[in-house]
Amino acid sequence: MFVNLTEVLTNEDRVVSMQTEAQLREVSVGGELHSVLASSPVNFVFTNTGKGRARIEGNAEFVFSAGCDRCLKPVEERMDVCFTREVWAPDMAADPSVYEEQPFMDGFQLDVEDLLISEIVTSWPMKILCKPDCKGICPICGTDLNTGTCKCDTFVPDPRMAAIKDIFEADKEV
Ligand SMILES: [Zn+2]
Ligand SMILES: [Zn+2]
Structure with a gap:
């Protein structure tokens, strides 16, 4: 879903708080797809921090389906996502490279799911x-x-111990 940030980006000292539902069904992390089993509403505070710029603060809670890295058993992974990002209105930043750091912004519109996904993947x-x-x-x-x-032999001998064993065995042959 999109949130229009025009008001905050164009009015000095403006602060807007809002709560929204994240329309997130799944996230892909490192090529693996994790479904969202539960999620809290997302709390946002948007603060104007100067001409054409704003700070986005947000938090939300998610429960994802995942698998244990050791035994592959299904696990419910709970995550608190908490973030702060600075954003610029279109054509307001002196250095245009800042726009590459805000791919979740489309003009004056914030793409809530895109921002959440990037925060989830980083944390x-x-x-x-x-x-x-x-x-x-x-x-x-x-x-x-x-x-x-099980009865499998998964014992990996320490090479130093193997050397000592060789010495003992050589002794026995004398
Ligand atoms: Zn396990
Ligand atoms: Zn085994």
Whole structure:
């Protein structure tokens, strides 16, 4: 949805607060699609900060569907998105490169979903786990090591220990 920021961008010291529903169904992060399971309304405060410029402050809460990075179990990932962005009215910035940093603006219009998506992608966690100590799945047979054990040999010998073992074995042969 679009929010018209003409009033805030063109009136000095103008402050406008509003609440809106985000029309977000899913987000794509690193090529993976995550559905939005729940979302709060988005709270916005738009503040004029000078001729043709404004500050956007906003926050919202989302719950996304994701998979545990270790065991692939479905996880509900909760996220508080909180942001502050400076925007310029069209043709008002001395340095035109600022417009590249506001791809969520279309003239005087703010594209709410575009802005939210860019904030969600930047604050997406590096790792998502079903629980902090998830043991993951066996890389050989696929057993979920949280609920069972398997007989696969996943032991990787330490090369230094292997060298000591060689010395002992050489001794035995004498
Ligand atoms: Zn897990
Ligand atoms: Zn196994």
